[in-house]
Amino acid sequence: xxxxxxxxxxxxxxxxxxxxxxxxxxxxxxxxxxxxxxxxxxxxxxxxxxxxxxxxxxxxxxxxxxxxxxxxxxxxxxxxxxxxxxxxxxxxxxxxxxxxxxxxxxxxxxxxxxxxxxxxxxxxxxxxxxxxxxxxxxxxxxxxxxxxxxxxxxxxxxxxxxxxxxxxxxxxxxxxxxxxxxxxxxxxxxxxxxxxxxxxxxxxxxxxxxxxxxxxxxxxxxxxxxxxxxxxxxxxxxxxxxxxxxxxxxxxxxxxxxxxxxxxxxxxxxx
Numbered sequence: 204x205x206x207x208x209x210x211x212x213x214x215x216x217x218x219x220x221x222x223x224x225x226x227x228x229x230x231x232x233x234x235x236x237x238x239x240x241x242x243x244x245x246x247x248x249x250x251x252x253x254x255x256x257x258x259x260x261x262x263x264x265x266x267x268x269x270x271x272x273x274x275x276x277x278x279x280x281x282x283x284x285x286x287x288x289x290x291x292x293x294x295x296x297x298x299x300x301x302x303x304x305x306x307x308x309x310x311x312x313x314x315x316x317x318x319x320x321x322x323x324x325x326x327x328x329x330x331x332x333x334x335x336x337x338x339x340x341x342x343x344x345x346x347x348x349x350x351x352x353x354x355x356x357x358x359x360x361x362x363x364x365x366x367x368x369x370x371x372x373x374x375x376x377x378x379x380x381x382x383x384x385x386x387x388x389x390x391x392x393x394x395x396x397x398x399x400x401x402x403x404x405x406x407x408x409x410x411x412x413x414x415x416x417x418x419x420x421x422x423x424x425x426x427x428x429x430x431x432x433x434x435x436x437x438x439x440x441x442x443x444x445x446x447x448x449x450x451x452x453x454x455x456x457x458x459x460x461x462x463x464x465x466x467x468x469x470x471x472x473x474x
Contacts, residue, residue, distance in 0.1 A: 205322050205323065206456045207346075208325070208347070209343070209344035209347050209348070210222055210223050210326065210328055210348045210350065211327075211337055211348075211349060211364060212349055212351070212361065213331060213332060214331055217331075217387060217388070218422075220248045220328050221387075221422050221423070222416070224425075225422065225441075226449055227239050227431060229431070229433050229449035230285075230323075231284065231285030231433075232433045232434075232446065234285070235285065235323040236322050236323050236324075237287070237324050238278070238319070238322040238326070239252075239286060240289045240312075240316070240325055240327045241263065241291035241328050242295070242327055242336040242337075242339065243295075243331075244292070244294075244330060245293075245330070246290065246293065246295075248291075248328045251430075252281045252282070253279065256290050256292045257292045259292055261276055262277055262291050262292055262295070263289055263295060264294040264295045268297075270311070270314075270315075274289070274316065274318040278319065286431075287322070295336070302335065309342050310342055312339035312340065313339070313343035313376075327340040333364070341367065342375045342376045343376075346380055346456060347364075347368060347379065347382055348384075349364060349381065349385070351386060352386070352388050353386060353396035353397075354396075354399060361384070365381075380459055381410060383410050383452075385412045385416065386412070387416045388417075389415050389416065389417050391417075415444075416448070419441050421436060433445060433446065
């Protein structure tokens with residue numbers, strides 16, 4: 204069974220695309236076959252693997268708006284074993300307008316992903332908004348990974364997303380669960396961050412991943428070199444961090460599949 208994981212938050216700049224890229228590399232490093240799905244019109248994830256994604260077709264946009272186009276036609280094989288890409292570009296910005304008033308629009312991404320098999324994990328990189336592509340990702344996903352920084356607005360920034368998750372769970376996707384919050388861009392030199400980390404763990408409990416992603420120039424450097432960190436610097440501390448995160452993600456998806464008691468979005472919202 205393919206696990207579909209959405210990396211989502213309604214705030215920009217918290218590292219969704221960075222986590223999607225390097226988590227895919229770590230999962231592939233562990234022997235899993237991964238499909239990266241770019242649902243952000245900026246196409247930043249796509250630009251890591253494709254030199255010029257802006258003139259590319261077909262993309263996510265095409266398969267959503269023209270259902271007759273098979274999803275496989277839009278999937279690109281990357282230079283990295285175990286990682287394929289379903290790309291996006293600025294064309295995707297037209298979707299909200301084109302599908303306005305279409306009550307089934309939120310299901311189209313899920314429908315198109317069901318056309319493909321052969322992947323252990325699909326990772327959906329969402330835009331920093333509460334719009335159609337974020338909702339579509341939540342409708343398609345079994346689990347949500349929420350990146351947060353140790354900043355005063357961290358829990359406030361996730362509150363709106365949790366409301367959206369709860370609404371999606373009510374009807375469109377009852378199996379959706381919050382897989383966990385991943386602390387990103389953590390810097391011990393910024394003293395207040397330790398206090399916010401403690402506060403987040405006190406509030407969210409085991410929903411916070413044990414693995415913390417520390418702030419490092421190596422992550423954007425790897426992206427600039429068009430590579431996941433596990434392949435760019437496989438023996439680095441940063442690569443090992445994402446291998447640990449990947450192992451945690453796999454453990455949590457197995458626990459959910461086996462019916463173990465990870466917190467749901469509802470429980471998070473009441474916390």
